[in-house]
Amino acid sequence: MLDKTFEPAEVEATHDRRWEAAGYFKPDPDPTRPPYCIVMPPPNVTGSLHMGHAVDDTLQDTLIRFKRMQGHAVLWQPGMDHAGIATQAVVERQIAPTTRQELGREAFVARIWEWKAQSGGMISQQLHRLGASADWSRDRFTLDEGVSQAVRKVFVQLYREGLIYKDKRLVNWDCQLQTALSDLEVDQTEVDGHLWYLRYPLEDQPGRHIVVATTRPETMLGDSAIAVHPEDERYRALIGRHAVLPLVGRRLPIVADLYSDPEKGSGAVKITPAHDFNDFEVGRRHQLELINILELDGRLNEQVPAAYRGLDRSAARQRVLADLEAAGLIEKIEPIRHVVPFSQRSETPIEPFLSDQWYADAKTLAAEAIRAVEDGRTRFVPRQWENVYFEWMRNIQPWCISRQLWWGHQIPAWYAPDGKVFVALDEAEAQAEATRHYGHAVPLERDPDVLDTWFSSGLWPFSTLGWPEETPELARFYPTSVLVTGFDIIFFWVARMMMLGLKFMGEVPFRDVCIHGLVRDERGQKMSKSKGNVVDPLDLIERYGADALRLTILASTVQGSDIRFGESRVEGYRNFATKLWNAARFCELNGCELVAGFAPGECREVVNRWVLSKLAQAAAETEAALEAYRFNDAAMALYRFAWNEFCDWYLELAKPALAGEDGAARAETQATAAFVLAQLLHLLHPLTPFVTEELWQRRYDAPGGPLIAASWPKLERTLIAPAAEAELDWLIRLVSALRGARNELGVPPGAKLVLQVQDAAAATQDRLTRHQEALGRLARIERIELASGAQAKGALQVVVDEATYLMPLADVIDLDQERQRLERALAKAAAELERFDKKLANPQFLDRAPVEVIEEQRARRAEVLQAHDKLSAALARIAS
RNA sequence: GCGGGCGUAGCUCAGCGGUAGAGCACGGCGUUUACACCGCCGGUGUCGGAGGUUCGAAACCUUCCGCCCGCACCA
Structure with missing residues (x-):
């Protein structure tokens, strides 16, 4: 027999192991099954499970289990990402104070692999705890040979087509990690700073100067011009003349350029083409000298006067300011709040830095990716994210794909001694090309840099399926069905997969992109370690069970908004699992077993027809919601059906039949209860796989195998039974009304009352007879009498539809209180009646509203009027 | 500056033209052969403000107010 509560910890691991061992996580090889595929956004190989993963993978697993039950051949392709910068940074910290340069590339990379071996893959184990039914046998890692081969092939082909090229441009340089970053890895952060107004003496005009303003005074050492607006009267006369750069002595031409904004600063702006993106463009327009003053680590190089060489950029700033001050060249200093770019990784300020990097021609690649969404x-689901995608894609910049790291895919480019580059799949091929080119062999040196991690992730939907091999999986599962991810990843990943998928497969990587929000804490704050508000999903799983966590996530996942996560909700859904468990326990205790050949459409008992009708509706709702990625609607539909309909009413109403003498009714009810519970377990399985599987196997001995492999319920629409619903709805209303009245009047809960019924229609009298037992038990009614005359002075009176129900209480009842209760009800009815009357008296309403609406309002008015009159009568009786 | 989202019960949020809802919290009561991780009962809302469209607006439009998030922007 089932225990009183469900203990998730005892069964979750077992089911997970059995499911996987039995091969249910692998796609069904049957070629007639339609394919369904999701590639899991690869988490960082050395990372651990956080709420973001829990959300993302719960949604995916729910879809995967749903589609699997629907009969698709399902592949959920898992994998992990090498996360270049992040992982390398972790290991660099581990070996500190030794630097990676001291260790050497080979030894350092070996250290990272060690770290990966040690901490890598932990997240896969943690995903198992969530119930993630991915095909773990196909687990991939971005640095696996197969995936790496795909990366090389893509690089070579894009290079040969001119879509990858090397260029000397300004990049976002992280001085601490000493690598270039893409625009996306830079955070623009508002900080308090200063605006220094500097005087640059004018050449040949002793005592005169031009004032420029800057927030980065140290960059003046790299200035090569001053720009003014061509129409700025203040400076027009100076155009074409020169100033002298303080501390350095360089002549700076004063040029006219529209970039200069007369409103900003002094209106004249210093131009440092090698250290500012805008200045770079100005420099290009005026053929200005590019003076790079920085070393890779952010210290000043030999391009600056000796006094500043070797200083770190912040020290250099102080020194430059002090020297300018001493020379009387600082006009004024204004405090300013401005935006400074910071590296997401090292959280240090980014320096625009002139260097040779590899670029992908994103603009060209984006064209088709834009069209595919257009x-x-x-x-995209929800649709509005398409705008975000378009906005970014249409303004896309060349994508800097090289990183000065050692952990990642080394760029397949080799240099001859004269600097000529040979891009090839491997060294032998490069060598052959070089030999062909020079007519003899030359020593080649490989480009030391690696590719941006997102470059390999961008190939994920096809590289994991075996590309460039033409594997059966690739043929079967590409394009994949849906990508599920957070909106913060649209640019990083979705965009790149779209570009590269279309380019190399000629087809989009996925049909749908399901975008969900970020997880926040209860107060709407982003979860972060520094705020200390992180919730650990594993901790929640341990305390409440994976099902409870999953249901919480699903019920909170509303399209288009972030998820505020409160622990009390997890507790609530844990309670739901227990409730379900106990419903199953009740069925067990009452001999509700699945009956072979049970035909739900042939049930005769109204209660059974009612619950089947509700079940069919809940199933339809759930299915529609899952198909549309409305996870919360699916969760709520099932929660409501299971708790408020199946448990609260059906099981209560089924009790007499289950315990009764009528063998036919009992058998039908037992079979129905078992059937409904079994169907409910099926419907819930994609959402809460563990408790449903456990109950399925414990209760039904798993006919036909485990639930994970069962078929999704197909319930006939003919099960929807309006008459049964009307009857039971009436019963529920009556019971609730009787309970409410008793409670309000403080009738002792145990008191059994007589129910006198007045004005009941024949149909109602029939119903009363049919549900006599239920009324007795649920509303504590001793017996029902059909009464005609008004005889109830000390009686509670309740109006439901056309009938009035009186419960004589003799002297127990407080007449005054009962009068007040009835008056409140009457007032409410009167107010409602007035609203309807007003509406129905409005000629325009009658003229313009659809007939159905008018009819509906009339019908409702009639109902309210009836209630109103009955309540008046009840009041009159009590007063007499 | 450009774009997007959100303001509904104490809290977290559904609802998005035709009777204002759920969960949690709160209060009262616990009788009913599954469940106290439970049952029953209960209250509260100028649906952010103001206009407009409509027979009818929480919902659609305009505008304002208040929060939030992208993108752009180191003079």
């Missing part, structure tokens, strides 16, 4: 080959 014409609906790929669809």
Whole structure:
């Protein structure tokens, strides 16, 4: 027999192991099954499970289990990402104070692999705890040979087509990690700073100067011009003349350029083409000298006067300011709040830095990726994210794909001694090309840099399926069905997969992109370690069970908004699992077993027809919601059905039949209860796999195998039974009304009352007879009498539809209180009646509203009027 | 500056043209052969403000107010 409560910890691991061992996580090989595929956004290989993963993977697993039950051949492709910068940074910290340069590349990379071996893959184990039914046998890692081969092939082909090229441009340089970053890895952060107004003496005009303003005074050492607006009267006369750069002595031409904004600063702006993105463009327009003053680590190089060489950029700033001050060249200093770019990784300020890097021609690649969303080959859910995607894609910049790291895919480019580059799949091929080019062999040196991690992630939907091999999986599962991810990843990943998928597969990587929000804490704050408000999903799983966590996530996942996560909700859904468990326990205790050949459409008992009708509706709702990625609607539909309909009413109402003498009714009810519970377990399985599987196997001995492999319920629409619903709805209303009245009047809960019924229609009298037992038990009614005359002075009176129900209480009842209760009800009815009357008296309403609406309002008015009159009568009786 | 989102019960949020809802919290009561991780009962809302469209607006439009998030922007 089932225990009183469900203990998730005892069964979760077992089911997970059995499911996987039995091969249910692998796609069904049957070629007639339609394919369904999701590639899991690869988490960082050395990371651990956080709420973001829990959300993302719960949604995916729910879809995967749903589609699997629907009969698709399902592949959920898992994998992990090498997370270049993050992982390398972790290991660099581990070996400190030794630097990676001291260790050497080979030894350092070996250290990272060690770290990966040690901490890598932990997240896969943690995903198992969540119930993630991915095909773990196909687990991939971005640095696996197969995936790496795909990366090389893509690089080579794009290079040969001119879509990858090397260029000397300004990049976002992280001085601490000493690598270039893409625009996306830079955070623009508002900080308090200063605006220094500097005087640059004018050449040949002793005592005169031009004032420029800057927030980064140290960069003046790299200035090569001053720009003014061509129409700025203040400076017009100076155009074409020169100033002298203080501390350095360089001549700076004063040029006219529209970039200069007369409103900003002094209106004249210093131009440092090698250290500012805008200045770079100005420099290009005026053929200005590019003076790089920084070393890779942010210290000043030999391009600056000796006094500043070797100083760190912040020390250099102080020194420059002090020297300018001493020379009387600082006009004024204004405090300013401005935006400074910071590296997401090292959290240090980014320096625009001139260097040779590899770029992908994102603009060209983006064209097709934009079109694919425009014409609906790929669809975002919710739709509004398409605008974000378009906005970014249409303004896309060249994508800097090289990183000065050692952990990642080394760029397949080799240099000859004269600097000529040979891009090839491997060294032998490069060598052959070089030999062909020079007519003899030359020593080649490989480019030391690696590729941006997102470059390999961008290939994920096809590289994991075996590309460039033409594998059966690739043929079967590409394009994948849906990508599920957070909106913060649209640019990083979705965009890149779209570009590269279309380019190399000629087809979009996924049909749908399901975008969900970020997890926040109860107060709406982003979860972060520094705020100390992180919730650990594993901790929640341990305390409440994976099902409870999953249901909480699903019920909170509303399209288009963030998820505020409160622990009390997890507790609530843990309670739901227990409730379900106990419903199953009740069924067990009452001999509700599945009956082979049970035909739900042939049930005769109204209660059974009612619950089947509700079940069919809940199933339809759930299915529609899951198909549309409305996870919260699916969760709520099932929660409501299971708790408020199945448990609260059906099981209560089924009790007499289950314990009764009528063998046929009992058998039908037992079979129905078992059937409904079994169907409910099926419907819930994608959401809460563990408790449903456990109950399925414990209770039904798993006919036909485990629930994970069962078929999704197909319930006939003919099960929807309006007459049964009307009857039971009436019963529920009556019981609730009787309970409410008793409670309000403080009738002792145990007191059994007589129910006198007045004005009941024949149909109602029938119903009363049919549900006599239920009324007795649920509303504590001793017996029902059909009464005609008004005889109830000390009686409670309740109006439901056309009938009035009186419960004589003799002297127990407080007449005054009862009068007040009835008056409140009457007032409410009167107010409602007035609203309807007003509406129905409005000629315009009658003229313009649809007939159905008018009819509906009339019908409702009639109902309210009836209630109103009955309540008046009840009051009159009590007063007499 | 450009774009997007959100303001509904004490809290977290559904609802998005035709009777204002759920969960949690709160209060009262616990009788009913599954469940106290439970049952029953209960209250509260100028649906952010103001206009407009409509027979009818929480919902659609305009505008304002208040929060939030992207993107752009180191003079």
